[in-house]
Amino acid sequence: MLYSVVNPPIFVVARAELTAPKQEKALLEIAVNLMVPSATGDGEFNGPSINEFFPDVIFFEGTNFEINRIILIRFLAVAVLMLVFWLGTRRMKIIPTRGQSLAEMGLDFVRVNIAEDLLGKKDGRRFLPLLTTIFFMVLFMNITGIIPFLNIAGTSVIGVPLLLGVISYGTFIYAGVKKSPVKFFRNSLFPPGVPPFLYIIVTPIEFISTFLVRPVTLTLRLMMNMIVGHLLLVLFFSATQFFFFTADGGFKLFGAGTLVFGFAFTLFEVLIAVLQAYIFALLTAVYIQLALAEEH
Amino acid sequence: MLHAVIAAATEEATKNPLIPEVYDIIWSAVCFVVILFFFWKLVLPRMQKLLDDRAEAIEGNIAKADEAQRKAEAALVQYTAQLADARAEAGQIRDQARTDGQRIVAEHKEQAAAEAGRIAASAKTQIEAERQAAVVSLRSEVGALAIDLASGVIGESLSDDAKASAIVDRFLAELEASEVPSHAAAPSAGKI
Numbered sequence: 001m002l003y004s005v006v007n008p009p010i011f012v013v014a015r016a017e018l019t020a021p022k023q024e025k026a027l028l029e030i031a032v033n034l035m036v037p038s039a040t041g042d043g044e045f046n047g048p049s050i051n052e053f054f055p056d057v058i059f060f061e062g063t064n065f066e067i068n069r070i071i072l073i074r075f076l077a078v079a080v081l082m083l084v085f086w087l088g089t090r091r092m093k094i095i096p097t098r099g100q101s102l103a104e105m106g107l108d109f110v111r112v113n114i115a116e117d118l119l120g121k122k123d124g125r126r127f128l129p130l131l132t133t134i135f136f137m138v139l140f141m142n143i144t145g146i147i148p149f150l151n152i153a154g155t156s157v158i159g160v161p162l163l164l165g166v167i168s169y170g171t172f173i174y175a176g177v178k179k180s181p182v183k184f185f186r187n188s189l190f191p192p193g194v195p196p197f198l199y200i201i202v203t204p205i206e207f208i209s210t211f212l213v214r215p216v217t218l219t220l221r222l223m224m225n226m227i228v229g230h231l232l233l234v235l236f237f238s239a240t241q242f243f244f245f246t247a248d249g250g251f252k253l254f255g256a257g258t259l260v261f262g263f264a265f266t267l268f269e270v271l272i273a274v275l276q277a278y279i280f281a282l283l284t285a286v287y288i289q290l291a292l293a294e295e296h
Numbered sequence: 297m298l299h300a301v302i303a304a305a306t307e308e309a310t311k312n313p314l315i316p317e318v319y320d321i322i323w324s325a326v327c328f329v330v331i332l333f334f335f336w337k338l339v340l341p342r343m344q345k346l347l348d349d350r351a352e353a354i355e356g357n358i359a360k361a362d363e364a365q366r367k368a369e370a371a372l373v374q375y376t377a378q379l380a381d382a383r384a385e386a387g388q389i390r391d392q393a394r395t396d397g398q399r400i401v402a403e404h405k406e407q408a409a410a411e412a413g414r415i416a417a418s419a420k421t422q423i424e425a426e427r428q429a430a431v432v433s434l435r436s437e438v439g440a441l442a443i444d445l446a447s448g449v450i451g452e453s454l455s456d457d458a459k460a461s462a463i464v465d466r467f468l469a470e471l472e473a474s475e476v477p478s479h480a481a482a483p484s485a486g487k488i
Contacts, residue, residue, distance in 0.1 A: 054311045066319040078327050085339045092346040094353050107343050129336035137331050158313060159320030163328060227313065 045242045048234035053157050053227065074154035077140040085136075110135050110281060118285040119292070123175075127288055130171060134164055135281035138222065142273035145230055146266050153273070156226035158219070165219035168284040172214075176291030184291055218283060225276050229269045236262030439464035 059067040088103025096104055110132045115124035141154030155161055176184030188210050189203050236258050243255030443460050 050313055051311060053313055060319075064318045064322060066317075067323070071319070071323045074323065074327050078330055081331065082334050085334070089339050089342040089346075092342055092349075094346070094350050103339075104343070104346075107339070111343075129332060129340055132335045132340065133328065133332045136335070137328060141327075157320055158316045159324035160327070162316055163321060163324040167328070223313070 045246070046238065048231045048238065050227075052152070052230070052234070070152060070154060070157050073144050073150050073152060074141055074160070076150070077144050077154050078137075081136055081140040106136070107132065114278075114281050114285050118282075118289045123288070123292060127171070127175070127285070130167070131281050131285055134168070134284055135277050138164065138280050139274060139277035142226060142276055143270070145226060145273065146233070146269045151233075152230055153226040155222055155276075156230055158223055161219040161223040164222075164280065165215040168218055168280075168287065169215040171284065172287035172291045175288045179292055183294070187293070188291075214283075214287060218280060222276050222280055225272055229265075229272055232265050233262060233269065236265060435464075435468060439468070442467065 053070070055069040057066045057068050058072065059065075085103055085107075088099050092100060111124070111128060114135070115128045115131050118124070119127060137160070138155060141160060143153075144150040145153035145156065173184075176188070189206050190199055191202065191206065194202050239258040240255045240262060243252055243258060247254070439461075443464060446463075
């Protein structure tokens, strides 16, 4: 959404592969590179490409357990997450220390603002482990996108977004079916208050929006935000590098501009990282709440 | 050159970001399961326990504060009662002391008055006794003196006791008779 202007090249690359004429792909690749206007002239400027999300395999090459740089970054994010919360909750005191109050603040945010707010005390507590996991997993893997030397979000490869999307999908269906299968499907597919003959139109729409679109949007929203955020940052900083060290004369001034933009977007990425984690957890909670609701 | 770029580009652009790799899903699932169990079994129970403890502590403190207040009120009532008792007792003691004092003063006054009366009475009797003694001794001495004198004057011994004492008695009776009309007429006695 935020990056709709920049999104098309990625989609286009993707679609290009499906149709697969090689030259078209190459042209699109170049088109991606041409997104920086001043990269004309000498070909030394290397814009970001989608291949950055598929780095070389480091361990277990050729097996189903290949580990590349991004997988390692995910492991690091998981390790940091566990360290933070293990330390933060190690010796819980009634009057919190500074570290504890930080961990408490994070956990309370999910517990109060997402789980209990939408699902109420009882169901909120039931789904709290899942919502907490989703929120912090997404948050910690997003934030690696702006950490120096990591510089890529663990959620920018489809594995994590897809997995979490499917889990969210499975969870709200499980919640609805467990409560009352008939009511769940009736509420989902035949919303009350609609004249019966309209169900011919409404029911397919509801089916698509509830059972097809939800997991897809959850997955793509997160992944695309992270991919595009990364590409933007790479673009700004590689352009800065290019202007400062390769371009001549007056073009060097552009470097200052791209550097400022790069810095601004780095800060913006922090916001995006938190926001996407919040949205993912919040939407999961909303879907569960809709599945548990008596009436829509 | 263009061909080289195209060739490089086509070779590189072989990945579709929307198609998940198996290893990607597997490691994502591992990460998810680890984090889920970490929160589910470790962090959230700790957090829940803390919240329970905190709620309990707050309730406990409120109960404690109530207890303390009740005790303080009881103590206040007790102290007030004690203070009132003490005041009353002090008042009693003061009254007692006052009456005692009055009684003592009165007793002492009485005693002093009695003593004074007694002293005055004894002094009077003493004076009277001394006067009697003086009168007696004076009578005998003055008699002897007068008889000596008179015997010298008349040259005759008046040592005949019966006679002498009769004379003296008569003389003194006269003396007394002359003294009686004016009790304090010492000079008239002096004239004799």
